[in-house]
Amino acid sequence: MLRTVTAVLIDGFAPFEFGTICEVFGIDRREDGVPPIEFRVCGEEPGAPLRTSLGLPVVPELGLDALDGADLVAVPAAAIRDGYPPAVLDAVRRAAARGGTLLSVCSGAFLLGAAGLLDGRRCTTHWRYAEEFAERFPKALLDPDVLYVDDGDIVTSAGTAAGIDACLHLVRRELGAGPAAAIARRMVVPPQRDGGQRQYVELPIPECTGDSLTPVLTWMLDNIASEHTVAALARRAQMSERTFARRFVAETGTTPHRWLSLQRVLVARQLLEETQLGIDEIAERSGFGSAALLRHHFHRVVGVSPKDYRRTFAQRPAG
CATH class of the missing domain: 3.40.50.880 (Class I glutamine amidotransferase (GATase) domain)
Incomplete structure (x- = not known):
């Protein structure tokens, strides 16, 4: 503690x-x-x-x-x-x-x-x-x-x-x-940085470094399980698709798709740590939709499967 x-x-x-x-x-x-x-x-x-x-x-x-x-x-x-x-x-x-x-x-x-x-x-x-x-x-x-x-x-x-x-x-x-x-x-920590960090080298939590897209990013996180297209997000931000994509990269350091995928991995990781939900349910709640897609993205980012990650990091009752 x-x-x-x-x-x-x-x-x-x-x-x-x-x-x-x-x-x-x-x-x-x-x-x-x-x-x-x-x-x-x-x-x-x-x-x-x-x-x-x-x-x-x-x-x-x-x-x-x-x-x-x-x-x-x-x-x-x-x-x-x-x-x-x-x-x-x-x-x-x-x-x-x-x-x-x-x-x-x-x-x-x-x-x-x-x-x-x-x-x-x-x-x-x-x-x-x-x-x-x-x-x-x-x-x-x-x-x-x-x-x-x-x-x-x-x-x-x-x-x-x-x-x-x-x-x-x-x-x-x-x-x-x-x-x-x-x-x-x-x-308001910096955006995710590519590097050698894997299972035991923790992933920093990405956040927007500017403020113009903060409402959109917050909405995406609040609706993490929903489908998000660049066109729909650009409309919400009241920008053209081209301007939105350029602004998104400038403020977060990555594309909307990659940012959202990483956020979903972070949500899945938290659910693996703190709940007993099955992999299919976690895939739904985190927005991946299927266990196969969750496993693919989770392994790419974290370096191990969701099952192996839960075995290592799941919180257990004290005592």
Whole structure:
């Protein structure tokens, strides 16, 4: 369960990557159905200012004892250096030893590597630093081609915005699909990006980056099981078909057909996790119409069959 999250900062940390952690875990979203999370920010010396990579000072009020009892310890990107603060490395090691989950964003993986926590572990980091990372930590099992890697109690993400994907994955893994979807919708996350992510490298939830098509996209999601043609959607958007198709690609990064197919896979995935519905019923509710079509699209996107996915990820009653 994800009840307490502590972000640990060192001098030269990146404000955007830290901000993604704050945005996902640090905002009270109980009105959206997200369980409350106690969010802490700490540094080696409580009250001592730390400089961001932009030179702006930030003052963590808490010391490293804030890592004690945290369900998740988050390490944002920071300037790569030869030596990391020994006290911080020791605190992160203790958090790992007591069973806490560790998350790094972008170059934050270097700190985990320096702590000796990535030896023999699957991980990733920003592609730009992949060669240097591999040289420094040859025992780590680096995969530079994915947005993030979930290796159980250690989750590492690629550069910058991939941290959002990793954070949302952790919310989904620990709190369920509903809270993850609620946070993603509020954040208006980027569109789906093609890449190597498969069954265990979670799919970010696509959303429109502009606002002109938001009502149409929302209507499509609310009517996911219905048939949608470009002509009908263009009429709803009060555009010509050509203009609508061009605008759709510009705002979502993909075509209406591909966007809708992915949304239907996401709906099917949630139903597989949270219900006992049969495959035929899930195919109907998600808009695929037939189990065969569902299996085809689901395997193409997720990398496994719906049946195998349910066996791995279906939520089971506690106790």
